[in-house]
Amino acid sequence: MAMIRDIFKKKRDEKEATIPSKAAKDVPEGLMTKCPNCKHITLTKELENLGKVCPKCDHHFKMTARERIVHLLDELSFDSVDDHLKSENPLNFPGYSEKVQADSEKTGLNEAVLTGTGSINGQQVVVAVMDSHFRMGSMGSVVGEKITRAVELATKLKVPFLIFTASGGARMQEGVLSLMQMAKTSVALKRHSNEGLLFVSILTHPTTGGVSASFASVGDINLAEPKALIGFAGRRVIEQTVREKLPEDFQTAEFLLDHGQLDAVVHRSKMRETLSTIVQLHVKGAGSDV
């Protein structure tokens, strides 16, 4: 008995030893960033230069919509649209409007998606970038409306539509209105597609539920970032339903690639180049020497 107790005691001591010392707290907030995956600590500035990818383990940190735009598009080429749309509280959920307001102030966005026109290596595109820092990127009326308008804009301008998805799914607080945004965005995508225009969906961490089950999965080309969580149902729900332990890599981008659900998993450092090439290959008359 005594020995067993010793084992536990030792462990506890070890644990205590890993608690950050006072010295660590003296570093100004935000100067360093710790990788949630490998715990490696990197200078925040350096991390940003690396496109927020951990230099040690390749973990792709979440990006805000604005960071994504800066990382992806030609400098100063982005013009946002529909920043004036505001969510309402159609089902009168207590506290909902306040939460949206708070996230809006926190992120500087009017809703969980940023849309607009821009260019990649000089080629014009319409982009939509979802931001999981805003209500977990969930889709309510405004998110659905902004994406639909962006798709319609791409159709009108006859340019490719690119979307970076990051969303927990449909937004509960707007009920069935949120569900119907899946259909709304789909009818717009169908029109865009009928015009022979390119749609690339880039699934980033996390893309689940109603967003995964609508526009995110129906790109002409579906790409994903490494290790991104992508799935229809939540892992816990599935584990409860099927009563079995799921593999570690279940619902990761690599898992989906393995099962034929993605065209490619693309490292963030290669994303701009990859998208640029894809767009280039879809320009009418491409293939001639440029």
Place this chain on the structure above:
Amino acid sequence: MSKKKMKTMAFEEPLIELRKKISELKEYTQTVDVDLSSEITSLEERFAKLEEEIYENMKPWDRVQVARHPERPTTLDYLPLVFKDFIELHGDRVYGDDEAIIGGIGSFEGQPVTIIGHQRGKDTKENVRRNFGMPHPEGYRKALRLMKQAEKFGRPVICLIDTKGAYPGRAAEERGQSEAIARNLVEMAGLEVPVLSIVIGEGGSGGALALGVGNQILMLENSTFSVISPEGAASILWKDAALAKTAAEAMKITAPDLLKMGIIEHMIPEVRGGAHHDTTCQAQLISGAIRYSLKELEGLSAEQLISQRYEKFRAIGVFTE
């Protein structure tokens, strides 16, 4: 099926009590020589009044219970009553045949149509076979195959929606549940034939919507259409699934709610107390609604049908500019 065996729901309790009292009284009068007919008549009058009161004032949670009633008619119950010459067509041509969705061809009042519907079981054995009406990707892909077939032959598509949702399982994820649903949404948007989507029971989230991008959505009076089950909503929003009743009201998931919000075109009335009280009569009400809706879409060209569908879904959403 005898009415006595039928499962009753909590909100019906006062009715059941009264009915029991009346029949007891009737039995009693047969054994003793007392005339209680006036009492019985007054009780029966009270019964009729109470019945009207209860069934005319059903709360959202009551409707949820009716929509989930184990005896509630399913796609297979309505099929022979609404359509003729139905031939079931199986399989998605890719992986398998999902019995949680059935589909096929038949005729509606002389007109060839394609019929696709969720199918749950009525007992454990059938529920296992049909996976409780919760489809896998191959179910949605079968549905899409049959819709495209209908388009080729220019016949309307009639979808009957009745599912708790798409199945949340490992195999479903591996085979692309998300993609299967998403694909249906996009492809239904472009169908060149009339599409009617009729919610006959539960319309659970994306798994229901995958048959729901119709020119018109119709709902039976006691059916529901929601982004999440009331239990799920309660446990996410208030961390307590027991608040499902409150969630059912807050989430606005019933046919009258959706009609008011302009999401559905028509509400199909149900026989008093719910469709399970008289399937034949209910089937007639559904037939009438299909006839009416097809008439409304009659004469629209392929292009017009597609843009009508576009405008319908394009308009859904509440926000300020």
